[in-house]
Amino acid sequence: MGSPADTSKSIKVERYKRYIRRVNSTKLLNASSKLLFRATLLVALILVFLFTFNYPPLALADMYSTQRHLQAHSHFLSSGAWEKQLRHSATPRRPNGLTVLVTGAAGFVGSHCSLALKKRGDGVLGLDNFNAYYDPSLKRARQAMLAKHQVLIVEGDLNDTPLLHKLLDVVAFTHILHLAAQAGVRYAMHNPQSYVTANIAGFVNLLEAAKSANPQPAIVWASSSSVYGLNTENPFSELHRTDQPASLYAATKKAGEEIAHSYNHIYGLSLTGLRFFTVYGPWGRPDMAYFFFTKDILQGKSIDVYETPEGKQVARDFTYIDDIVKGCLGALDTAEKSSGSGGKKRGAAQLRVYNLGNTSPVPVGKLVSILEGLLNSKAKKHVIKMPSNDGDGPYTHANVSLAFRDLAYKPTTDLPTGLRKFVKWYVGYYGLQTSLKKDIPSA
Ligand SMILES: NC(=O)c1ccc[n+]([C@@H]2O[C@H](COP(=O)([O-])OP(=O)(O)OC[C@H]3O[C@@H](n4cnc5c(N)ncnc54)[C@H](O)[C@@H]3O)[C@@H](O)[C@H]2O)c1
Numbered sequence: 001m002g003s004p005a006d007t008s009k010s011i012k013v014e015r016y017k018r019y020i021r022r023v024n025s026t027k028l029l030n031a032s033s034k035l036l037f038r039a040t041l042l043v044a045l046i047l048v049f050l051f052t053f054n055y056p057p058l059a060l061a062d063m064y065s066t067q068r069h070l071q072a073h074s075h076f077l078s079s080g081a082w083e084k085q086l087r088h089s090a091t092p093r094r095p096n097g098l099t100v101l102v103t104g105a106a107g108f109v110g111s112h113c114s115l116a117l118k119k120r121g122d123g124v125l126g127l128d129n130f131n132a133y134y135d136p137s138l139k140r141a142r143q144a145m146l147a148k149h150q151v152l153i154v155e156g157d158l159n160d161t162p163l164l165h166k167l168l169d170v171v172a173f174t175h176i177l178h179l180a181a182q183a184g185v186r187y188a189m190h191n192p193q194s195y196v197t198a199n200i201a202g203f204v205n206l207l208e209a210a211k212s213a214n215p216q217p218a219i220v221w222a223s224s225s226s227v228y229g230l231n232t233e234n235p236f237s238e239l240h241r242t243d244q245p246a247s248l249y250a251a252t253k254k255a256g257e258e259i260a261h262s263y264n265h266i267y268g269l270s271l272t273g274l275r276f277f278t279v280y281g282p283w284g285r286p287d288m289a290y291f292f293f294t295k296d297i298l299q300g301k302s303i304d305v306y307e308t309p310e311g312k313q314v315a316r317d318f319t320y321i322d323d324i325v326k327g328c329l330g331a332l333d334t335a336e337k338s339s340g341s342g343g344k345k346r347g348a349a350q351l352r353v354y355n356l357g358n359t360s361p362v363p364v365g366k367l368v369s370i371l372e373g374l375l376n377s378k379a380k381k382h383v384i385k386m387p388s389n390d391g392d393g394p395y396t397h398a399n400v401s402l403a404f405r406d407l408a409y410k411p412t413t414d415l416p417t418g419l420r421k422f423v424k425w426y427v428g429y430y431g432l433q434t435s436l437k438k439d440i441p442s443a
Contacts, residue, residue, distance in 0.1 A: 089152035090171040094121025104180030111142035126153030158202030164209035178221035185391035188248035199252035211267040216338035218270035220331045225277040226250035235397040247391030264351040268340030277357030281321030282425030302380035308394040313363035315395040320413035327356040330407030357398020374423045
């Protein structure tokens, strides 16, 4: 038997080769890791370079964009021609005329009040952000109508602090009629933040600017009958409780009344809150029932008419716009001067709240039948129970004795007369004269 072949040498060679392969692959791995690391470092350095020299740091991006906005804005604000336009619009044309900043001037109530003030010789400057809560083209049409009467509306937001300060610097307003707000009760369930932004933050921003002005203007502002919320005492009086709002809208208006109290107390601002009751009329708001009922009846669409859970009709104290305008002007005319100046209180100042309603609630069914008569069309009524969380109570009814005593407020327009004027405007504005079977008789 021969001895076995000597394999130990070849095994060693094989092991050595495996070792060399391992060493090589480790080297390769190290080399590629280093390459990857260097490449990553290079990319990171390039990015840092780009962000440092071409862009603001991310955390400051918002600030820079705001600054860019303000730079663009201040360019606009420093224009002498623009300031001249503001002063022209705000200069009274009668002895002892008021100089009024009207916020929400492109809105329903704001446009009527601006026109009435201008017509009697007061100076008026408007402010409005022309938001799209309802058709902005209606707001633009109101703006155009006011422009014909030399009333300028500055396009801007209540929350634009530099703009507000600029307006109060350029013009020494004697009064502010603050009507800008997010209105509407049901929309609060879809866009709650818009109520907080406009009705609370925006109001505070306006009061901050007004308290710092020298002289401080007196402020008349729109609260709402909605503050009565779940109150069941009737008719609603300013002495009744208003701490049970039934909607976020109402809660923001009630918050406004409390905020007004604090600015009056701390800074001596003269403040008058007006609780409007369902205002209607020409140039009205498309989100309100009388307006969209008119549209739907003319288009042959069915309309939802609410009744209470007990089967009773829902009723509203519909108040005609001209009566509301008289109430607003009465409040402006009787507002005492603010007592402070430049942010310092110098004594007690006036603080008031008034109901401005019509004092005669009308069931919504009656509203529909008046519209049917005016439009010569039968409504397709769909009577449904009012949801329990609707945001509005089953009826509103104003006691206006306080406003009568202090503002000489006396509503004079009943619903049939006011609706006739509204329908006349509606068919004219939307060019529908020919689609009506008969003329709307003049009031
Ligand atoms: N019409 C009513 O029946 C009624 C009832 C109670 C209270 N109110 C109150 O009366 C006031 C006027 O109501 P209206 O019916 O004329 O409403 P409106 O919506 O027609 O007018 C409000 C105007 O304010 C503007 N606006 C809103 N937010 C703004 C902001 N942040 N900055 C600048 N402008 C802004 C809107 O663009 C609009 O043109 C509101 O305060 C409303 O809450 C109205």
